[in-house]
Amino acid sequence: MHGRARGVLALVFGLHALLGAALGLSVDEAHYLLYAAHPALSYFDHPPLVGWVQWPLVALSAPTGVLRLIPGLLWLATVWGAYRLSLRLLASHALAQPAALGAVLALALAPLLHILGIGLLPDTLLMALTVALLWQTTTLMDPEALDRPAAWLLMGALLGLAGLAKYTAVFTALALGLVLLWVHGLRLLRKPWLWAALALAVVLVLPVLVWNAQHQWASFVYQLAHGKGSQWQVLHVLRFGLLQLLAFGPLLLAAAWARGARRAAWLWGVFALPFAIFAYMAGGGSSLPHWTAPAWVALAPLAGLGLARAWQSSHRAARWLVLGLGGLQALACAGLLGLMLSAGWPVLPGSDAAVAKQPNPFADLHGWEAAGARAQTLAAQHGLGSVAVQNWTLASRLGWYARPLPVYVLEDRETQFRFWAGDLPVGGNTLLVDWSHLAYEVPLGAQGFASCTLLDTQQATHWGRPLARFRFYDCRGWSGQPQPRLTLAPTS
Secondary structure (H helix, E strand, C coil), X not given: CCHHHHHHHHHHHHHHHHHHHHCCXXXXXXXXHHHHHCCCCCCCCCCCHHHHCCHHHHHCCCCHHHHCHHHHHHHHHHHHHHHHHHHHHCCCCCCHHHHHHHHHHHHHXXXXXXXXXXXXXXXXXXXXXXXXXXXXXXXXXXXXXXXXHHHHHHHHHHHHHHHHHCCCHHHHHHHHHHHHHHHHHHHHHHCHHHHXXXXXXXXXXXXXXXXXXXXCCHHHHHHHHHHXXXXXXXHHHHHHHHHHHHHHCHHXXXXXXXXXXXXXXXXXXXXXXXXXXXXXHHHCCCCCHHHHHHHHHHHHHHHHHHHHHHHHCCCHXXXXXXXXXXXXXXXXXXXXXXXXXXXXXXXXXXXXXXXCCXXXXXHHHCCXXXXXXXXXXXXXXXXXXXXXXXXXXXXXXHHHHCCCCCEEECCCCCCHHHHHHCCCCCCCCEEEEEECCECECCCEHHHCEEEEEEEEEEEEEECCEEEEEEEEEEEEEECCCCCCCECCCCCC
């Protein structure tokens, strides 16, 4: 590996490790750690691989900094794999080495990929698996490889693991299948090892199918409804495009300037098909920015070649453009990671109110561990055997930090927490926790509890600056009829 590429990888991996040890868990991270704490064939909202890979460390009670080495290593494998893939696909190109370095820089300077390199999400897994699938697809593009059992079985294993990582892996699989059909024609379908590979992939994803068959196909029903979204609007698609540019940066768009890379041109198809599907889904308001991360990773070798061509260009303006865009993306990455570490200081305000007046997404990363410990103490002191919240996004951190207390979500919707804890029984008692950045009215009466007593208020601070408040209530006599209502004005 080129010395500069090695230095970039080491620097970013070390940065991810340091931040991973310093930051609290995000909503999704804690949710997937709870997967590992509740081993199962699959789960309501995602396939199981994101929980399975964390299970050994969770079983050993590893600290957060160690747990976050998993996404750090997956990020490292993704970018290293993109470097190796670039060299392989561009081996005959005069700019192969600088293009591979360009691919590393384009990915290392993509702001959103740092989030996936610190916190483990299904997309973190799918990024690394996508690079491996691209490598194996390159192998199978060789006509001599079509009759090699090992090549096909490895492809099947990778497809199966991708299916265990995230349902949207099917879009990448479809794109790769179309690429191989384009290269080999219909004779591909006569290869018995192709069907053996597909059979192996199906066998590997059987846990997902079995779990869903046991639970009325809950995951598929949920994902189909989620993917459908609401009324489709062009404005949503335009907003999605802008978010993509901000999240991944313009350096990856340098793929449009890649020339002389016929062996790598098929990567456009692997990028375009899932990206177009997610853009269309965004029109209905049901697509999130990080879902496209594997598609952008697939484009990295071409982006690296485009950057290398610009850098080697005789036009000085092209080199200055690369430097300028790279500098801006580096500042964006540093700013994003700095805001995460500082909880938004000095850009976003702190909050000492019972209801936060201004949103601060970075406050969400701080204070939950202390709140979980306090919840455990108060529950034990008052004879309460569970914790409850009024929105499912508040449940994961308490579920993790207040273990082994079960968490009830007091809203009438299907969530993974209902599979783990069920519904709070009618007449039941619990410790209700409220957070000032998503504050709810205390539920009393016909749509709540017979009584709720405020036990404690705990301030979440970071670097001496107040960020949020947690309130803990002893609530008794649950009605069984949830109707959560957000608090619209500060309360005492």
